[in-house]
Amino acid sequence: PTDFEIGRDHELPELVVIGLDGHMNDEAGELAGLTQEEAGKRVLAWCEERGQLERTEPYRHSIGRCQRCHTRVEPLIMLQWWCAMEELAAPAIASIREGRVRFTPERFARVCLDWLENVRPWCISRQIWWGHRIPVWYCPDGHITVAETTPDACAECGSTELRQDEDVLDTWFSSALYPFATLGWPERTPELEAFYPGDVLTTARDIIFLWVARMIFAGLELMGTEPFHDAVIHSYLQNPEGRRMSRTLGTGIDPDEVLEPYGADATRYGLLKMASSQDPRFSFGSIEEGRKLAIKLWNVSRLLLQNAEGAEPAERPQALEERWILARLEVGRAELEDCLNRFDFAAAVKLLYRVTFDEFCDWYAEAVKPRLYDGDADARATALAALERLLKLLHIVMPHVTEEIWSRFHEDRLIVAPWPEPDDRYAADAEALDRVQDLARIFRRSSVLVELGGEERRIFDAVVKPGRVKADGNAAAELERLRGEVGRAEKMLANERFVENAPEDVVEAEREKLERYRRELDALSR
Known part of the structure; x- marks a missing residue:
């Protein structure tokens, strides 16, 4: 939080005034035992009683709230485990810069690099019920033992009375191990040999640094190579009204409403x-x-x-x-x-x-x-x-x-x-029927029928069935119309402002139309 950073910059004492039960503790003096909201109201009342409250006015600011119960979330200073990131980030940066991990669209490589190049130490411990336990053990004398497997004794004093840290690893730490942990690592299993590294990862842009970057440096650190070669970052699908689909907001579409009438x-x-x-x-x-x-x-x-x-x-x-x-x-x-x-x-x-x-x-x-x-x-x-x-x-x-x-x-x-x-x-x-198809479009549009022979005529008759429609179109008028369309499309595509500013699909559609008009003009002119 900003106020914490300001305090650190000015070397202010780091006081903890809220307990784990959500109530003010003894550091809060007279406010001890109150909830944060109760304490806030008491402070306002004190200011008002002493004539030190100049005015109150509403203003917008960001307040963290629990997703489940919507209770206000308060920052709390606690002792945590951290992971130094500089040595882990450097190989991942090199992998992206040297093209061993490619991003599609390419612009998201910059997003990942920006985070890795400015990365801070990572707080990896969490106080939640479920997750991988922190691999740290304590003896009665407070010595710390860090080990890959459960130790038999304290590494410093030899005590066998060990207690494992109750914290668990950050979910994203565990997720970073996914590409190889799911294949039997740390054992060299046949599955690990066969399927690591993978080829392609596809995911959303909002977890590029939460997951993608961390998988890259975890793979490099623990397996010696990148976990995948391509990271495809997909877009977010909005609902028909243009709002992001969200289960929480209720703006999504029930898959069954699509699968039932249309099929998978x-x-x-x-x-x-x-x-x-x-x-x-x-x-x-x-x-x-x-x-x-x-x-x-x-x-x-x-x-x-x-x-x-x-x-x-x-x-x-x-x-x-x-x-x-x-x-x-x-x-x-x-x-x-x-x-x-x-x-x-x-x-x-x-x-x-x-x-x-x-x-x-x-x-x-x-x-x-x-x-x-x-x-x-x-x-x-x-x-x-x-x-x-x-x-x-x-x-x-x-x-x-x-x-x-x-x-x-x-x-x-x-x-x-x-x-x-x-x-x-x-x-x-491959292009043997191009002229037949061009003439078919012309006939269906203008009833202008051009003579064909051999296999071309047989195929034209089988597909178009010209005998069902009276072929009384005006060939000269159709030629003039096509010349006009070619000229119009060429003029549009020669306009630099149109090509540079119009949506890419609109410009591409105009190019396709020009190509089609030219083919039809050529087919009709022969």
Whole structure:
């Protein structure tokens, strides 16, 4: 407390006037036996009786209160055990500076370093009921023995009448040992050898110095190496009204209210989509999007499995849409790994939505459907192989529905199936349907139908079904509109104030629109 620091600076005597029972003690003189609140009122009355009270006025200041009973908490000077921090902090600082422990987002490395570089001695003893006992023993003569295991006798006088300190270690001291204590340390167990150090820690920003920093220096001190290589600091999810979710404040959302109507996979998907370096608001829309994706995946899987019954998964692509989807799944794998390596979970689910909903379901499945209906053996085998790849990618986000679908044509578990290996055999066809997709968007928007031939026409007809709509759009007008959109987007992105000041997602959306307009203009101009 500030008044304690001021007293220390001025070398004032350190008086303890409140006892452990919460009442004023003998040091308080006439106030002895009163509670703090009673004593405060008595002091005010004395001042008023003596004409020394000039005025009373309300003002705001911080008062500590017990979380459970809301009783006012008073600072109390007591003898405590402390841990010197300089020697412990130095290796942790070096680990962060040299990149052996990386923070995501990077700015939180500075938060951790600021604390470590200005760290004070750490009070590690606590007077609570539960925790690791302080490893200190006393003999009747008051000698202190500190030991790793229960000693048989006093280290100074040899007395066997030892009493262990009743205090326990600070909870965060015990928590700092978590990465290795849970694996059998101090014994060199097989689990410790296999799982220490770990790879990634994910936690909240408000315990960076309470837990993250302390785990780092504890691991370095006791194990000789950092307990993890990456610390991913997640944001705080606010409720839909923009308030921080808190059990104490009653501002949270009951998980059952989400899990019951939407399911675990949709909830997992939605929460990952909300992941951000800022504090996002909870969005039922993101959860609903996850539910729709799960339903879409289930339906397309039923379609493929029912029409490929008896077939074995094998990549035997004969048609353009098969080479294209295998190429797109490989592109998706590489992009997904990049997202995961950057711990960009929102980008990962956005990518998986595109690969599943847009590419696999809306284009590949629709294009290959006629061949499946005709009993094409190569199409059936390749469909199952493509579905295998998709399920592996989606499993990290939607483990339950993907595992269930997998079980319909595999005896083993998806969770133990190997991750897809890099495969560039079909890389040349990764963009083979770009123009077809651009023309599909143009037709759906403006009814302008551009002539296509060969496999492109077959796929366009299977997916878009242009015969259901009258193709009477004005191609010249659509070209003019696209040129206008390209010009507008280029002008916006050339504006430095817009690029520098607008939200990053708004700028990125404008870049994506410009790219799409250019592709559509090129497709229509050929």
